[in-house]
Amino acid sequence: MAKRIDVSGLDVFYGDFKAVEDVSLTVEPRSVTAFIGPSGCGKSTLLRTLNRMHEVLPGGRVIGKVTLDDEDLYGDDVDPVAVRRIVGMVFQRPNPFPTMSIYDNVAAGLRLNGVKKKALLDDVVERSLKQANLWKEVQDRLRKPGSSLSGGQQQRLCIARAVAVEPAVLLMDEPCSALDPISTLAIEDLVQELKERYTIIIVTHNMQQAARVSDRTAFFTIAGAGKPGRLVEIGDTAEVFSRPTEKATEDYITGRFG
Amino acid sequence: MATATIEAPASGPGSVHSSLHRSARSRKARDRLATLVVLLCLLLAMIPLAWILWTVLSRGAGLLGDAHWWTNSQRGITARRVGGGAYHAIVGTLLMALVTAVISVPIALGTAIYLVEYGRGTFARAVTFMVDVLTGIPSIVAALFVYALWVTTFGFQRVAFAVSLALVLLMIPVVVRSTEEMLRLVPRDLREASYALGVPRWKTIVKVVLPTAFSGIVTGIMLGLARVMGETAPLLILGPYTTSINMNIFHGNMAALPTFINQDRNQALQPALDRVWSAALTLIIIVMVLSLAGRAVSRLGSVKK
Ligand SMILES: Nc1ncnc2c1ncn2[C@@H]1O[C@H](COP(=O)(O)OP(=O)(O)OP(=O)(O)O)[C@@H](O)[C@H]1O
Ligand SMILES: [Mg+2]
Numbered sequence: 001m002a003k004r005i006d007v008s009g010l011d012v013f014y015g016d017f018k019a020v021e022d023v024s025l026t027v028e029p030r031s032v033t034a035f036i037g038p039s040g041c042g043k044s045t046l047l048r049t050l051n052r053m054h055e056v057l058p059g060g061r062v063i064g065k066v067t068l069d070d071e072d073l074y075g076d077d078v079d080p081v082a083v084r085r086i087v088g089m090v091f092q093r094p095n096p097f098p099t100m101s102i103y104d105n106v107a108a109g110l111r112l113n114g115v116k117k118k119a120l121l122d123d124v125v126e127r128s129l130k131q132a133n134l135w136k137e138v139q140d141r142l143r144k145p146g147s148s149l150s151g152g153q154q155q156r157l158c159i160a161r162a163v164a165v166e167p168a169v170l171l172m173d174e175p176c177s178a179l180d181p182i183s184t185l186a187i188e189d190l191v192q193e194l195k196e197r198y199t200i201i202i203v204t205h206n207m208q209q210a211a212r213v214s215d216r217t218a219f220f221t222i223a224g225a226g227k228p229g230r231l232v233e234i235g236d237t238a239e240v241f242s243r244p245t246e247k248a249t250e251d252y253i254t255g256r257f258g
Numbered sequence: 259m260a261t262a263t264i265e266a267p268a269s270g271p272g273s274v275h276s277s278l279h280r281s282a283r284s285r286k287a288r289d290r291l292a293t294l295v296v297l298l299c300l301l302l303a304m305i306p307l308a309w310i311l312w313t314v315l316s317r318g319a320g321l322l323g324d325a326h327w328w329t330n331s332q333r334g335i336t337a338r339r340v341g342g343g344a345y346h347a348i349v350g351t352l353l354m355a356l357v358t359a360v361i362s363v364p365i366a367l368g369t370a371i372y373l374v375e376y377g378r379g380t381f382a383r384a385v386t387f388m389v390d391v392l393t394g395i396p397s398i399v400a401a402l403f404v405y406a407l408w409v410t411t412f413g414f415q416r417v418a419f420a421v422s423l424a425l426v427l428l429m430i431p432v433v434v435r436s437t438e439e440m441l442r443l444v445p446r447d448l449r450e451a452s453y454a455l456g457v458p459r460w461k462t463i464v465k466v467v468l469p470t471a472f473s474g475i476v477t478g479i480m481l482g483l484a485r486v487m488g489e490t491a492p493l494l495i496l497g498p499y500t501t502s503i504n505m506n507i508f509h510g511n512m513a514a515l516p517t518f519i520n521q522d523r524n525q526a527l528q529p530a531l532d533r534v535w536s537a538a539l540t541l542i543i544i545v546m547v548l549s550l551a552g553r554a555v556s557r558l559g560s561v562k563k
Contacts, residue, residue: 056453058378085456095447099469109455112465158451165455 152183436478
């Protein structure tokens with residue numbers, strides 16, 4: 001069920017402003033790819049083009065090609081809503097639905113898409129919470145509001161919610177940036193488990209995290225304010241961190257960026 | 259004072275100390291002064307409110323303890339006689355409010371949702387402008403407009419439904435504004451979380467955005483209702499008073515609390531005057547109960563803590 005993503009010659013715009021320029025890369029199924037780079041270089045922007053979330057922003061548009069197992073995501077007759085069912089997303093800040101219980105949060109994706117069978121929903125909720133390593137902590141308070149959990153638990157709840165609809169790809173935009181080290185480790189472990197089943201892309205500012213969780217790393221940079229972000233290099237994480245081919249990557253990784 | 263604190267270090271540690279104290283003292287004094295001023299303003303605002311409440315309560319409470327007040331009409335009761343109730347007017351006020359709400363809430367919610375979730379460009383700006391204009395129209399203008407349409411153009415009678423139509427014009431902008439504000443308070447994060455699950459936009463609005471804003475929306479509707487329930491101009495122009503009970507909004511005269519009050523307010527006879535005060539108190543109580551009920555409803559369905 002995991003799928004392969006091909007991006008080629010992608011430009012991403014906010015209105016007239018080009019935020020990302022000429023990105024081409026491939027993400028293999030059942031692998032974790034880390035996006036790293038300085039703030040404002042367009043990591044989130046690029047990530048959001050992969051499930052067509054970019055275009056919900058005013059003026060958001062793209063030029064170029066993104067394919068998912070050879071299917072063009074931006075083809076004429078492709079429904080963005082259908083794309084988002086296949087490509088799930090976890091956001092930087094935990095955002096459980098505040099009006100829903102823990103159970104309802106996890107079931108939301110299926111319920112809102114018309115699944116009503118109680119037995120099926122029960123199964124999916126339990127399985128997803130287990131996948132997100134949250135089941136043990138919440139199994140006897142599934143009816144409590146999702147917002148009653150700690151930040152780390154909420155983020156894992158959001159991951160459970162995302163995997164409940166069985167996407168093929170999971171996009172994670174700095175999923176640990178609001179979390180303490182212990183929750184961060186829990187989520188990193190989780191990413192390792194999830195990659196057995198999903199294609200995962202994770203944006204992070206934490207070099208150690210990128211090194212720990214990812215198989216491949218893509219480094220982006222930006223020439224200056226108002227310039228578009230660009231992909232500098234992408235390769236096996238071990239390679240990128242130990243023998244980067246570009247000077248810019250090396251400077252960034254070793255902290256000499258500036 | 260700021261300069262004193264900055265210069266202080268040059269003149270030795272002792273003076274730093276004392277100048278620190280001095281500024282703390284003067285800050286405390288200013289703080290106390292500001293608190294006092296704010297409290298005074300609060301009192302000033304409260305005085306007329308308390309005064310009105312006290313006057314209405316002391317003069318109007320008398321009749322409210324009597325069960326007849328809540329169950330009888332004024333049919334056959336003259337200004338000279340004690341007795342009768344406000345049932346006819348209470349029912350009229352509630353009925354007209356209900357009809358007003360049933361018509362205006364869907365329109366107002368739809369408009370607010372359009373403006374917040376879909377509205378872009380000239381048309382949305384025109385709608386916003388129109389809502390602004392509507393907010394500003396005096397109730398008598400709304401009433402005359404409906405009169406021109408309902409009575410002059412269509413040749414219908416002056417009935418409760420026409421009053422409700424005028425009230426709709428007054429209620430819609432209030433509910434649109436408050437709902438808009440509440441919808442804008444729903445974080446974009448939540449909408450995006452829903453989109454990212456492959457939920458279409460309209461379903462996101464119905465199942466995620468509206469429930470999240472529910473309590474605020476209900477409060478806004480209640481405020482709008484409270485506002486229109488006390489409106490008198492549409493009643494004077496479109497809803498002639500009657501002392502009897504009438505439940506048909508399309509036929510016959512229908513009483514309402516404001517017209518009940520207006521009817522007898524010039525009377526010199528005490529029994530009628532007593533009823534005027536009691537009717538005023540009844541109106542206040544109904545509005546209060548409604549807003550409390552609104553609050554309770556909104557608490558039930560609101561964001562879980
Ligand atoms: N909604 C928006 N409208 C217009 N421009 C935007 C918007 N969001 C981001 N941008 C611009 O696009 C560029 C890339 O932003 P993006 O958020 O993708 O960067 P990022 O790499 O994710 O940064 P960070 O590491 O800080 O999250 C920036 O110049 C930013 O100012
Ligand atoms: Mg970002």
